[in-house]
Amino acid sequence: MxxxxxxxxxxxxxxxxxxxxxxxxxxxxxxxxxxxxxxxxxxxxxxxxxxxxxxxxxxxxxxxxxxxxxxxxxxxxxxxxxxxxxxxxxxxxxxxxxxxxxxxxxxxxxxxxxxxxxxxxxxxxxxxxxxxxxxxxxxxxxxxxxxxxxxxxxxxxxxxxxxxxxxxxxxxxxxxxxxxxxxxxxxxxxxxxxxxxxxxxxxxxxxxxRDPPPTRASRAEVFAVIDAAFAQRRKTLRSALAGWAGSAAAAEAACEAAGVAPTARGESLTVEDFAHLAESRPTRGGA
Incomplete structure (x- = not known):
């Protein structure tokens, strides 16, 4: 050229x-x-x-x-x-x-x-x-x-x-x-x-x-928890994810099931952590 x-x-x-x-x-x-x-x-x-x-x-x-x-x-x-x-x-x-x-x-x-x-x-x-x-x-x-x-x-x-x-x-x-x-x-x-x-x-x-993290959750489900975590980024995950999970208690349970501290904030989590959280989201009927 x-x-x-x-x-x-x-x-x-x-x-x-x-x-x-x-x-x-x-x-x-x-x-x-x-x-x-x-x-x-x-x-x-x-x-x-x-x-x-x-x-x-x-x-x-x-x-x-x-x-x-x-x-x-x-x-x-x-x-x-x-x-x-x-x-x-x-x-x-x-x-x-x-x-x-x-x-x-x-x-x-x-x-x-x-x-x-x-x-x-x-x-x-x-x-x-x-x-x-x-x-x-x-x-x-x-x-x-x-x-x-x-x-x-x-x-x-x-x-x-x-x-x-x-x-x-x-x-x-x-x-x-x-x-x-x-x-x-x-x-x-x-x-x-x-x-x-x-x-x-x-x-x-x-x-x-790169391949996305191995997870049973869909990309939409993972992205939903990402959006929720950063919508109120100064709050702990227990509080920030309350709406996503159905309640603060359900958010705490999801965090614990995913191996993530409920007192952590979104900015400390990897994309793999968010994938684990999405997998651990309680069903609406059980939360």
């Missing part, structure tokens, strides 16, 4: 002007204008010619073009009408030899349940700040063939996604991500590589798919 194929600051602004595009905060639109940054992301994602990649929120195509230069196939999911209409033309103009390896899905990523082309093995995306966590969790849940991912998110969200139990920022995103994957920080991204420049720094998070 030639240097000219990638988008620079002037290219981005020219495309935006031609489309009469004004990035909106509502959709978390901050476009990457630095070619070195998208190359770095593709390298960190370890994308090769055998990979089918799904990208969320491709925007004007900065990362899309870099991914197409390395991957076997790229499917981009874009909700914005103007951007979705323009991206295929940008790909055709910049990388005509690879245009047949590109597919666009014009949809809300949170509602996507199937994708054209080969099943994606990797998720690589500059996720819109306002929906980063729900989109990530939806994609991991909906496409079990995703073996790995590299996402760019707001720096504090990156911290939450990779936080271990006991950390001050450990919470629902941390535990639910751990259900699907091992997450780690893969670098920091400054504000100046975006247009418009956000008011916060960004971080890269690397994800490698």
């Amino acid at each position: 030639t240097q000219d194929a990638l988008l620079g600051p002037s290219d981005i602004r020219e495309l935006a002007a031609a489309l009469d595009l004004r990035p909106t905060k509502q959709r978390g639109q901050n476009f990457v204008i630095d070619a070195n940054t998208v190359r770095r992301i593709v390298r960190a994602a370890d994308i090769g010619p055998d990979d089918a990649v799904v990208e969320i929120g491709p925007g004007l195509g900065s990362l899309t073009l870099a991914l197409l230069g390395a991957a076997g196939h790229v499917t981009a999911v874009e909700i914005d009408d103007v951007l979705a209409a323009a991206l295929p033309a940008t790909v055709a103009a910049r990388l005509p030899a690879r245009a047949d390896r590109f597919a666009l899905v014009h949809a809300d990523a949170l509602r996507v349940t199937e994708l054209p082309g080969p099943p994606p093995r990797a998720l690589v995306a500059n996720l819109p700040y306002n929906v980063a966590v729900p989109v990530l969790l939806h994609m991991l849940a909906t496409f079990p063939g995703l073996e790995r991912g590299l996402v760019m998110v707001q720096s504090e969200v990156a911290d939450r996604l990779v936080a271990p139990p006991g950390s001050k920022v450990y919470g629902v995103p941390s535990v639910k991500t751990a259900w699907y994957a091992e997450a780690r920080r893969a670098g920091a991204i400054g504000r100046t590589v975006f247009w418009p420049a956000p008011r916060v720094d960004s971080g890269l998070v690397s994800l490698v798919r």
Whole structure:
């Protein structure tokens, strides 16, 4: 792929002007204008010619073009009408030899349940700040063939996604991500590589798919106890899980059956602990 194929600051602004595009905060639109940054992301994602990649929120195509230069196939999911209409033309103009390896899905990523082309093995995306966590969790849940991912998110969200139990920022995103994957920080991204420049720094998070904890409980049941535990995170599990279990006494019994201290708080539990709790939830009739 030639240097000219990638988008620079002037290219981005020219495309935006031609489309009469004004990035909106509502959709978390901050476009990457630095070619070195998208190359770095593709390298960190370890994308090769055998990979089918799904990208969320491709925007004007900065990362899309870099991914197409390395991957076997790229499917981009874009909700914005103007951007979705323009991206295929940008790909055709910049990388005509690879245009047949590109597919666009014009949809809300949170509602996507199937994708054209080969099943994606990797998720690589500059996720819109306002929906980063729900989109990530939806994609991991909906496409079990995703073996790995590299996402760019707001720096504090990156911290939450990779936080271990006991950390001050450990919470629902941390535990639910751990259900699907091992997450780690893969670098920091400054504000100046975006247009418009956000008011916060960004971080890269690397994800490698893992098997969920062995449990008789369903994912929905495990996620329900996670939500309950962190809804009142300052309370002990005996109190925080009272509504989930049916009473404080039933919550205490569930904790004891799961081998978890009723006096503990949600931020000290692993995803395996939550799976054990979900298994130990009393039936409504017996609580």
